[in-house]
Amino acid sequence: MKKAINLLMLLLLYVVAASAQKYDVKCLRGDSVAVYDVVETIRSEDTYYSKGEKLMFYLHDGDQVEGVDKFYDKGVIDTGSSIGYAVILRDGKKYCTLSENLVFSKDNPEGVEDKVLTKSDELAHTIQGRIFYSIIPYIIIALLFLGVMVLNILAMRSKKIRSIAVIAIPVCIMLGTLLEIWAYSVLGTNCFWWCDKNRYGFFGSLLRIIPFGLIVFYQVMSIKFYEPVILGEAFDGDVQDGISVKPALISMLAAFPVLIASALICEFLGLGGWIETLLILVSFLLALGIGVFLSLKRNVELMKSKKLGILLTLFTIVYILGCIVAVWGLIVVIFKLIIQILIIGGILCFILYAMPAPSSGGGGGTTYRTVYYDEDNKAHDSAYACDKANEEIAKREAGKHN
Numbered sequence: 001m002k003k004a005i006n007l008l009m010l011l012l013l014y015v016v017a018a019s020a021q022k023y024d025v026k027c028l029r030g031d032s033v034a035v036y037d038v039v040e041t042i043r044s045e046d047t048y049y050s051k052g053e054k055l056m057f058y059l060h061d062g063d064q065v066e067g068v069d070k071f072y073d074k075g076v077i078d079t080g081s082s083i084g085y086a087v088i089l090r091d092g093k094k095y096c097t098l099s100e101n102l103v104f105s106k107d108n109p110e111g112v113e114d115k116v117l118t119k120s121d122e123l124a125h126t127i128q129g130r131i132f133y134s135i136i137p138y139i140i141i142a143l144l145f146l147g148v149m150v151l152n153i154l155a156m157r158s159k160k161i162r163s164i165a166v167i168a169i170p171v172c173i174m175l176g177t178l179l180e181i182w183a184y185s186v187l188g189t190n191c192f193w194w195c196d197k198n199r200y201g202f203f204g205s206l207l208r209i210i211p212f213g214l215i216v217f218y219q220v221m222s223i224k225f226y227e228p229v230i231l232g233e234a235f236d237g238d239v240q241d242g243i244s245v246k247p248a249l250i251s252m253l254a255a256f257p258v259l260i261a262s263a264l265i266c267e268f269l270g271l272g273g274w275i276e277t278l279l280i281l282v283s284f285l286l287a288l289g290i291g292v293f294l295s296l297k298r299n300v301e302l303m304k305s306k307k308l309g310i311l312l313t314l315f316t317i318v319y320i321l322g323c324i325v326a327v328w329g330l331i332v333v334i335f336k337l338i339i340q341i342l343i344i345g346g347i348l349c350f351i352l353y354a355m356p357a358p359s360s361g362g363g364g365g366t367t368y369r370t371v372y373y374d375e376d377n378k379a380h381d382s383a384y385a386c387d388k389a390n391e392e393i394a395k396r397e398a399g400k401h402n
Contacts, residue, residue: 021112023107025063027126032058038087038096049087051096059097064105065090065117066320083196086116093239100124100133119189132183132191144176145215148222155229157230165229170315173222184325192329197336200270209333216326223319230312231302244298245316251291258287292317 027033037052049071059065069087086099099121104114123129131137148169155165183191195208227242262283267275295316300309371379372386375393380386 003098012051021067021114021116022107023062023065023067023088023116024105025065025101026103026125027061027101028130032060033060033097033101035088035095035097038085038094039272040094042291049085049096056095061099064107065097065102067102068094070116071096071098072117083119120188123186128182128186132187133193136196137179137183138194141176142211142215144172144179145218145222148172148176148225148372149218152222152225154231162229169222169226169229174315174318176219177318178324180322180325181318184329185282189329189332192333195333202337203334205337209330209337212217212333213330215331219326220323223316243312243316244295245320247291247294247298248313248316249291249320251288252317252324254291255284255288259284279340283333 018094025033026046035056035058037056039050039052041050043207047069049069052170053296066089067086068089071087084099085096086102087094087096089177099117102117102121103125104117117257124133151161151165151169151172155162155169157336187193195212197205221360223243223245231242234270259280262280265274266279271279296313297311299312299316300306303309303312320391371381373379374386374389378389380389
């Protein structure tokens with residue numbers, strides 16, 4: 001009997017070892033990570049997991065855990081902006097934690113495959129990932145655009161500062177924009193982790209989205225604020241006389257839909273090989289090039305210099321790319337909050353609608369009060385005054401009868 005039990009225990013340990021890999025805890029932010037309970041559901045013999053609400057304990061840098069599975073906050077499929085969770089095993093019980101804080105341990109036997117971490121999780125622990133999973137790059141971006149704002153204001157008051165601002169403003173905008181593009185190219189929409197409701201809750205995320213929205217608004221408008229600085233007093237605010245952005249913007253937004261449409265047309269016509277590649281490439285370059293060429297032509301005419309016109313157009317292209325990334329990021333983080341925002345907004349509207357109108361002593365407002373009528377149908381402001389009047393009426397009536 002004892003041998004049978006030992007054999008069964010060994011078999012169970014073998015099954016667990018075969019399905020669990022070792023992972024080292026490597027925190028992206030801080031020195032500890034939260035571990036939650038996990039809800040396990042079995043449907044048609046398949047196991048599905050979801051994050052529980054109860055915080056169980058914390059893991060610290062250097063701790064080692066066993067990972068058995070992976071799931072996402074939006075279900076079993078990674079939608080691109082989903083938060084990944086690793087199902088871990090501890091003391092025979094299953095829990096979950098953010099998979100981005102784990103790395104595949106070197107203590108795993110040779111040949112054991114990682115079944116928990118994704119490329120996004122692995123990327124988070126590269127040099128670039130560590131940079132953009134820290135708050136420092138985003139503070140730098142905010143400071144750069146704050147510097148642009150200050151330079152814009154001072155340039156309109158001092159010709160000396162204006163001569164510096166003509167170069168400094170586009171340099172600051174380009175540096176901030178290139179950082180945004182770099183962050184997005186490394187992490188995708190995960191680069192907006194610092195205002196994600198899954199990490200910071202609704203209100204914590206909302207408090208981060210508000211300044212983010214203000215910075216994005218200023219970034220979009222920054223080129224218009226820059227026009228009086230570079231063009232001087234001759235600029236009267238007319239859009240037609242300003243920096244040409246619109247044609248290049250339209251072309252850049254249209255280029256990828258044209259690319260997809262060209263690929264579908266080639267597929268429909270049965271074209272393939274180098275002919276398909278050539279047609280797709282030509283259509284993409286034409287869609288992109290027409291608007292950029294028009295902007296370049298107008299900017300050269302505006303600056304009365306081919307060299308300055310080319311530099312200004314290159315600046316506008318980088319500026320447009322940065323605006324697209326920033327606006328897209330703002331849309332993504334707002335969309336994640338939109339349902340909760342609508343719910344809270346609905347509750348507030350209901351409260352405001354259900355509340356009685358406040359009374360006003362003047363200014364044309366309507367005053368509501370309770371009126372009490374005595375036996376003679378005279379009005380009184382209080383029940384006490386009404387009762388006293390009724391007593392007097394009763395005495396008067398009694399005197400008449402006597």
